[in-house]
Amino acid sequence: MFLYVRGCYPWTYQRVFTVLVLALHCIHSGNGQTCTEGFAYDRRARVCVDIDECRTVPDACRGDMQCVNQNGGYLCIPRGLYSQPTFPRDGERGVGRSPSVRERDTPFTDTSRGYPEADPYPVLPPPVAPSYPIVSRTAPCLLGYTLAEDGTCNDVDECGTNTHQCNPTQVCINTAGGYTCSCTEGYWLVGGQCQDIDECRYGYCQQLCANVPGSYSCSCNPGFLLNPDSRTCQDVDECEDEPCSHGCFNTYGSYMCNCDEGFELAVDGTTCIDLDECGFSEFLCQHRCVNTPGSFQCHCPGGYYLYEDGRSCEDINECETGNNTCTTAQVCFNFQGGSTCLDTLKCDPPYVEVSDNQCMCSAANPACRDRPFTILYRHMDLSSGRSVPADIFQMQATTRYPGAFYIFQIKGPGNEGREFYMRQTSNVSATLVLSRPLRGPQVLVLDLEMVTVNNVINFRGSSIIRLTIYVSEFPF
Known part of the structure; x- marks a missing residue:
């Protein structure tokens, strides 16, 4: 069957035929009403309603794309992306649907007159998604437009007239020939409902985040301040406020207090208290420790001076310093912690003086019989509490x-407590051994006797060393 139209060329026939075929594909029969693609005619309500392609089209969006239904079409957007209304630009079609007959640049042709005539409908601007269907072929304007007095079709503001079908959670946005249901900032469209976006799940805040309906609020941990961008945090230098009694060291998000030498940090973490070094050890000073703020001092008893190490005590030799009370006729003898003045030696009869420290009793004198031949006077000092056993004096035949x-x-x-004993080291020598510790101050006098025996000439005699021991008060 060929359609003859007067005054048209064959290529015009072909174009008209193509338009009619396309138009037939876009018609949904129902009481003579026509709906564009993306809409279906509701016989009961007698209106064209939107088709939810996200439910009816298998695999409408592929990959990691999410299908979002729109009036007259649908959108494929990345999952998790904030849902924004999409408005096609002039000459562009909606994403996710095929162009309808209305969107093709093909005019309708009235074949009843036998020649092509202009489209009785007004030329409208390019539609934007979603577009609304033509309710009737005989309607003067497309659905979504209203006929003005001058014969033109003006857009109906469904949002302003409250004739839209957006649910209460959505926001109506008027478009040319229709409207779009979208969500306000901070919400996205899920299943036709606007649901709050939990911005805290996506790291909107650097530290602390509190989600609120349609928005969010950032805050910072203690030790940080919120930057003017209301998202990031900057460290607070607490040391500027001098919170520590001594030194302060700023750290990321906090600070640390430190104390000068000789002080320790109190439990409050900011105050420094004096450190009692003397309480740590009794061996810090050789004699006595005195605590001072931030330090300590060692003190020595009389007769001693503090050594250059600041802890040890050294004996003062009063005999060398001249700090003694000895006369010119006396001899100064120094010992640990003190000194004494020794008088000039006087030998008791029948002994006679043979040197400054020796008395002798002559064998020719009958009074010297059974007496030691010589008495030699010696002096020594000994520290209190000296460890034992200790060799302290040696004696030898001359x-x-x-x-x-x-x-x-x-x-x-002089040896009642048996603190000493003699250990013979050879045929002609012996050593005095301290066997028990001595506590001072005290002075001990010991007679160390050397007996000489000669059986060849039947001789027996003896000599004595009279040893005076000055035991100091302190163990140094």
């Missing part, structure tokens, strides 16, 4: 006789 042997022993008083 004259040797053929066939003679020697016996060394402690004679007389």
Whole structure:
């Protein structure tokens, strides 16, 4: 069957036929009413209603794209992306749907007159999604437009007239020939409903985030301040306010207090209190420790001075410094922690003085029989509490006789507690050994006897060293 139209060329026939075919594809029968693609005619309501392609079209969006239904079409957007209304530009079609007959640049042709005539409908601007269907072929304006007095079709503001079908959670946005249901900032469209976007899940805030309906609020941890961008945080230098009693060290988000040497940080973390070094150890000072703010001092008893290490005590030699009370006739003897003045030696009869420190009793004198031949005077000092056993004095024969042997022993008083004993080290020598610790101050006098025995000439004699021991008060 060929359609003849007067005054038209064959290529015009072909174009008209194509338009009619396309128009037939876009008609949904229903009481003679026509709906554009993306809409279906509701016989009960007698209106064209939107088709939800996201439910009816299998795999409408592929990959990681989410289908969002729109009036007359649908959108494919990345999942998690904030839903924004999409408005096609002039000459563009909606995303996710095929162009309708209304969107093609093909005029309608009235074939009843036998020649092509102009479209009785007004030429409208390019439609934007969603577009609304033509309710009737005989309607003067497309759905979404109203006929003005001058015969033109003006857009109907469905949002202003409150004739839209957006639900209460959505926002109506008027478009040419229709309207779009969208969401306000801070919400996105999910299942036709505007739901709050939880911005805190997407790291909108650097530190602390509190989601609120349609928005969010950022805050910072203690030690930080919120920047003017209301999202990021900057460190607070707490040391500028001098919170520490001594030193302050700023850290990221906090601070630390430190104390000068000799002080320790109190439990409040900011105050410094004096450190009692003397309470740490009794060996900090050799004698006595005195605590001072931030430090300590060592003190020594009389007769001692503080050594250059600041802790040890050294004996003052009063005999060398001249700080003694000895006369010119006396001899100054220094010992640990003090000194004494020794008088000039006086030998008791029948002994006679043979040197400054020795008395002798002559064998020719009958009064010297059974008496030691010589008495030698010696002096020594000893620290209190000295560890034992300790060799403290050595005794040795100065004259040797053929066939003679020697016996060394402690004679007389001075060793009642058996603090000492003689250990013979050779045939002619012996050592005085301290066997028990001594506590001072005290002065001990020991007679160390050396007995000479010669059986060849039947001789027996002895000599004595009278040893005076000054035991100091302190163990140094």
